[in-house]
Amino acid sequence: MTMDTMAVKVVRKTVEAQDITSFELARVDGAPLPAFSAGSHIDVHVPGNITRQYSLCNDDNESHRYRIAVLRDAASRGGSQGMHEQVHAGDVLTISTPRNHFPLARAERTLLLAGGIGVTPLLCMAQRLAAVGADFELHYCTRSPERTAFREEIAASPFANRVHFHFDDGDAAQKLDAARLLATPDAGTHVYICGPTGFIDHVVRTTQAQGWDKDNVHLEYFGAAPQDTASDGSFEVRIASSGKTYTVPKDQSVVQALLPHGIEILTSCEQGVCGTCITRVLEGECEHRDLYFTDEEKAANDQFTPCCSRAKSAVLVLDL
DSSP states (O other), X not given: OOOOEEXXXXXXXXXXXXXXXXXXXXXXXXXXXXXXXXXXXXXXXXXXXXXXXXXXXXXXXXXXXXXXXXXXXXXXXXXXXXXXXXXOTTOEEEEEOOBOSSOOOOOSEEEEEEEGGGHXXXXXXXXXXXXXXXXXXXXXXXXXXXXXXXXXXXXXXXXXXXXXXXXXXSOGGGSOOHHHHTSSOOTTEEEEEEXXXXXXXXXXHHHHHHTXXXXXXXXXXXXXXXXXXXXXXXXXXXXXXXXXXXXXXXXXXXXXXXXXXXXXXXOSSSSSSSOTTOXXXXXXXXXXXXXXXXXHHHHHTSEEOTTTOEESSSEEEEOO
């Protein structure tokens, strides 16, 4: 599996809020960047041989730059720390072309609900919706004003009157009341949610409780909650093309177990969030641990995310 990549220069590195820095990227050769649509992300090859996904948060009409924003994560596995500490203005990075697993649907009305750094794809969506004169609201929840990226930029934007800020450290009246906001399901309204797992789960549970059609609720996780791996055991994977079988130890992922045998599966997030590593399953039963597939897709049992998911059966036969 391959992916188109290109070299870009970091034109600007800007502190946008406490622990959040944006990076403006342009092609090294000065040519226009490939077009993208609101909700798109790119893979960034971070120093230390790490690849991480970041949503594009600039106007999707722009072809001279991509802008991403990165939260410094205290539990970083190297990605956010590398971006904050090792990447500087003038540096050259390798990135993928944009992909979009979180596209905007045509809707009579759109509700955008952002938690923390999850604002990045939703900010791009807000710019697109405002540009076409669509009916929308952006609700942006953060811990405090100091941790709110692009706050001044949003306040000065043409759609500022459509944005509602909600701060955890503010008074109760201004905090997001998801039950009230989503009290009346509407077939013409689509809801987009992005942010930490807890935030997304809370909003999704609210839409379910209020009777929203799940096809009108769209979400993108920015990180998976830690998995309890204490009861994990080993299992076998068989490669369909060669017939060879390999053991996946209890403390390794399928991706990690296959790599020493020369079988490389392209990964990005390594948490089952992005879908980069999706692999077809020909036989066996998966134990899905991703946040990417729908319940129906998981039940089909014909594909899985080898970066984090495992096997319920003794053997998985993979289409590799």
